Amino acid sequence: MDNLQIQNMATTYEARKIEEEIYKFWETNECFKADAKSKKEPYSIVIPPPNVTGVLHMGHALDGTLQDILTRYHRMRGYEALWLPGCDHAGIATQNVVEKQLAKEGKSRHDIGREEFVKITWDWANDHKSKILNQFKKLGASFDLSRARFTLDEGCSRAVKKVFVDLYNKGLIYKGSYIVNWCPRCQSAISDIETQYENEEGKLWEISYPLKDEMGAIVIATTRPETMFGDVAVAVNPNDYKYKDLIGKKCVIPLTGREIPIIADEYVDKSFGTGALKITPAHDPNDFEVGRRHGLKSIKVIDEQGRMIACSEVHPELHGRDRYDARERTLRMLKDHQVLVRITDHLHAVGKCQRCNTTIEPLLSEQWFVKMEPLAKAAIEKVKDGSIKFVPSRWEKNYLMWMENIRDWCISRQLWWGHQIPAYYHKKTGEMVVALENPDPDNYRQDTDVLDTWFSSGLWPFETMGWPDTNSDDYKKFYPTTTLVTGFDIIFFWVARMITMGLEFTKVPPFSTVYIHGLIRDENGQKMSKSKGNTIDPVEIIEKYGCDAMRFTLTSLCTYGGQDIKLSNERFEYGRNFANKIWNASRFVLMNLTKSGKDLKLDPKDFSIADRWILNELNKVIKEVNENIENYRIGEVASILYDFFWNYYCDWYVELSKIEKNEAVMAYVLEQSLKLLHPIMPHITEKIWQLMPVEKSEAALMKTDFPVYNKEFEFEYESEQMQNVFEAIKSLRNLRADFNIPVGSKINIKIDGDEDLFSKIIPYIKRLARVENVEFEKNSKDEKHCAYCSVGDTKIIVPLEGLIDINKEIERQNKKIQKFEAELNSLNARLNNEKFVNSAPKEVVEQTRARTKEIKTEISTISELISKLS
């Protein structure tokens, strides 16, 4: 080949240079653009939109790689494939970032006002949207950027408003005063799943509440004494004999003198603490329920900043103090009044804000909620009946458990960045209207709250396709989407909501398969996080090892069970080495092709036994690769291809080609391999393919057809014969190693056995086992000073006068016999067992018999050889 480009191929794969060049090539040629008007069957994936605040991390790299593999595979399989990219506006996270920036200038958002703040945040978001998507490009992502969306863009806003208004009109959204998780730092309510519980060492204080009208007291236990000013009752279990007589009576809250009733409620656990519980409906979700059951009012004693209020009359010194400060002061007073009975250590779970880790304050507050139970019904149904499948399936159970115990979703957030709630209040009468637009801006003001970020991401699969315009081309072509790829950490946050909303508003599941992969962890199994400093930056890995190398490594680590993936820098050497192997094998092939175009057409007449063998192996691999991708066993695909390309094509076929080559087959197997590898390693395969002088119907490999099983290339018989040849060659190499025969010194052999086969492959043996002369000889008379190999009943005799120690050779052969005999014994044990012969499947019995026969042959061959030696 006189092609200059091929001559100039570097001896190591220069990943970054080539990857950037190839990605540009795809972009310039608009290879990723999906055509909504195409006649092809659609395949679509929407990206889990990364936060605008984010930078690319390994989780994205894995998630993105898998989506890209599926997209590229289906594109090559003839689907109209769309991978739709986009970003999430990430309400709290983004607002936090911008507020921090303002704080550096000594300002708060209140100083500049809502309008200005939102404007600044938009600028910031616009800036970062492209940053994160550009980073995704470094992954080789074949997503259609012309369709990139943002959860706060016009289309999404329209969808969000419509969904909100519709749900409201159906009575599935309501506003009300309930206990919510309040983050005193974010100054907003957050949902239950945004609250993360951490175990903390705390104290359990037992406080004596004196009875009214009689002697004695009831001792309650609490972890939060400062809330006692908001107590409205003391509750005991109705079956608790200790307190039987006190039910219905009254007691007095210490430090205040306020009288409260002693009530009975099943909720109270007799065995915990003192068995008596103070009820503070305004600051505890369980107490709130108890309070409601008993018609008790709520007294709010902590405000939205986490400061004490409403105790000013009795204890003005507490007013306005932080809740923890107030706790200390309250305890001191209780001690002084001698009502603090006992203090014990107590490990308990404390709710933290997912975004800022501030301790959550359960607070009575007016918020918007989605009534989930009626919506969950269909979402449960469609997973149960298999319309939506989780892979691996165990996540279905997880999903169903959550959905079946679902609680209402608090969707309002007291933030400025997000979809403002489309509820409007009359400035004078306070009358509320929920509508797509403000009915009369002069007289109505809009609700100041915004929606939970997950409200808009819950609509992602259809809002990005043009919904509510169900006539849009994209909606008609690409919705519902096919596969959703994500980590298990957002099944509740996101997947469940998309299913729920999708079914409610589009009447079909938004996707048919949810492919859940594991999470990326560091080498010690710890979650990667910036604060721990244990992150591995994908961009750095790409720079150092190459994108395809990273993709291959990540892919190979994906197990079918979706186990978490422990990563270290070194693991990427695996992918890099493989990329380099592909590069160099291709370089060799390209350099050795003298033909091109039509001259490289396969002609079965020219197939040698080796050609048939490799074509047969390739064919099997093609079948397995297709099956495994279809079944989301993507890690398996990586290892099948690694094994085939390296251990079959490179180690054997290319080596054999140095002796006797069939250019057409050599090129064909390479081209097919490149296609098979393309979804995982798109750049290197595209580059090499473009250098190949084969006939091309497309300008890009990524546009060609993915290989499919071809019955014409079934050559099982030749395949088995070649396995024998390889066995023989390995045996000879083995022998050389055992007797320390240097590679430089050639050996001669005599073959006694399958002359028909071995005569065909003499050149292979000569070259690969470094043999000088081959003779065929029945019942060879050579005896002493020989070493032996055997493959089946074929004997290979290696006269090695003076080079070998006879005793050592006997020992060597005996070892082999021992191995075979061990196996033979276990096989015989089985065959002598009547129950095995009767109850095992026929094929298994047959196999066992056949194997026994094989082993017996081997043993007798070897024994014969030994007898000649001794």
Added chain:
RNA sequence: GGGCGUUUAGCUCAGUUGGUAGAGCGCCUCCCUUACAAGGAGGAUGUCGGGAGUUCGAGCCUCUCAACGCCCACCA
């Protein structure tokens, strides 16, 4: 308290309907044989966490115990 996962070679992990163990890295020996030392040839290494059961046969199925990890719900 409920659920899930993990336990296999020194390390990291595969092992798809049960037929007696594999890869990468690491280790040992030899080799720069004109695609590749990010390479080639050969080699060593496992009572598959413990115990019991089902079966002709168990890494795989059932039960149980242990250790580690995750999720959900929480006792104020």
